[in-house]
Amino acid sequence: MSVQEEKAAWDSLPLAPGPTTVSGDEDNPLAPIEYICRKYGPMAGFTTRFGYTVMVSGAAEVREVLFNPARFQRFENLRLLIGNGLLxxxxxxxxxxxxxAQPRFHQKTVDTYRDIMAKSARETMKRWENNGYADGKPFExxxxxxxxxxxxxxEALLGARMEHRVEELNDASFDVMYYMAFLGNPLVATVFNADNTRRARAALKVFNDLIMEVIERQRGSKSGNDLMSILFSAKDSITGEPLNNEQIRDEVATxxxxxHETTSVMLMWTWFCISQNPSVEERLHEEWERVLGGREPSLEDVxxxxxxxxxxxxxxxxxxxxxxxxxxxxxDDVVGGCRIPKETLLITIIIALHRDPDLWDAPLEFRPERFLPENADRIPKDAYIxxxxxxxxxIGKHFATLEAMVTIPMIGQKYRIRSKDADSAIPHPYVTLRVPKGIPVWVERRSG
Ligand code: HEM
Known part of the structure; x- marks a missing residue:
């Protein structure tokens, strides 16, 4: 086929079908996203403030986009925060x-972090005992x-803790992530006014200052085998020079x-789901009783x-x-039979894939049984990512898995997490899936 014929064939392809206008829903911004994916199918196209945008929610189409980074490069929405870091x-x-970074994330290396994760869970429970949470005082x-x-x-990845600044860092990263969601997500209504921009900049400064503090502190310390020490001795792949502070900053921020952002959101939703499903909680207790009998999980137990x-x-x-x-x-490209002009923003909607009623039975119900080993062959192909x-x-999959598998049984053997106002826990599609005002809960001691 000649170049002209190829161009004519491409021109004749349809654009992805989609709505002419999209109105956001401030109270439940995920709803229009899921609605559009259901209504228009695996490729839904429309114009946003980022130009022509396609929401990709079919398993094959998502795969095509994510497996071809040369054709579909990452959108620059996180650059403000993590510069040119690995993400x-x-x-x-x-x-x-x-x-x-890879060696720090191999399963065998990650296994060595088990004790650090257990220590964090122990400290969390101690905090709950000391500040009244263990006696029923509500918290977020x-x-x-x-x-x-x-x-x-x-501690596991950077070899340094900033205990004195945990709250400050959490506030700053929450603020930055919150505002970045509006910057980087064409599907969430913009909240950028002068006030919010100032707040985002201030949070970004706190975040950066804290990171530089860790870098300076660690530079002076003895070399270990944590990621930070590896970065200090690494050379830039292109110039051959040692990494400068900015490059190290980007990787540390990443x-x-x-x-911690993704892992904490995962832990938050897991506890929320357990609190909403008493039969699941009961079955967990049964498993922990049988396997652990009150002990902390060892690697073998996991x-x-x-x-x-x-x-x-x-x-x-x-x-x-x-x-x-x-x-x-x-x-200029083609995905799912649709014409994709150069510069199109493609958003692969993982949550729509995970909740697709054509692929999953009762997709909105929390049914852990789907993932028991005996049901493994019933998980729809490429629909769980x-x-x-x-x-x-x-790169952090083993890390996150181990953190869940160690800390959830440790906390769950001692406390039940209770949540009353379940209806207000509406997930918002910020950079991660957050609830803007948080999920209020309280705990009950299980024994003693
Ligand atoms: C439940 C927790 C986690 C979830 C749901 C999660 C999810 C993801 C997803 C979806 C990607 C793909 C990004 C893309 O294609 O653009 C990714 C990449 C990445 N994740 Fe995670 N993540 C989690 C935990 C972690 C942890 C614990 C770390 C580090 C300690 C980590 C570090 C990274 C990095 C560095 C990348 C970029 C990899 C690359 O581009 O080569 N993640 N993560």
Missing amino acids: QSEGPYWRAQRRR LGREMLNLALPASQ VLLGG GKLAYTHAVFQESLRLYPPVWGLARRAQQ PFGEGPHTC
């Missing part, structure tokens, strides 16, 4: 970063899970956000907690912390 970079620079679940996840990811693992997986299905992934078309897929697939 944002592409091409040879990304490859070198991934190769450098998301915030407590951030407080649990942050020290673990700092680990902090990648490692492999025996099949139902706990299924609960973790089902929570990631129903509430995937990374609900969608944005990519930019680098050239909480950690993404393709070359950029999550």
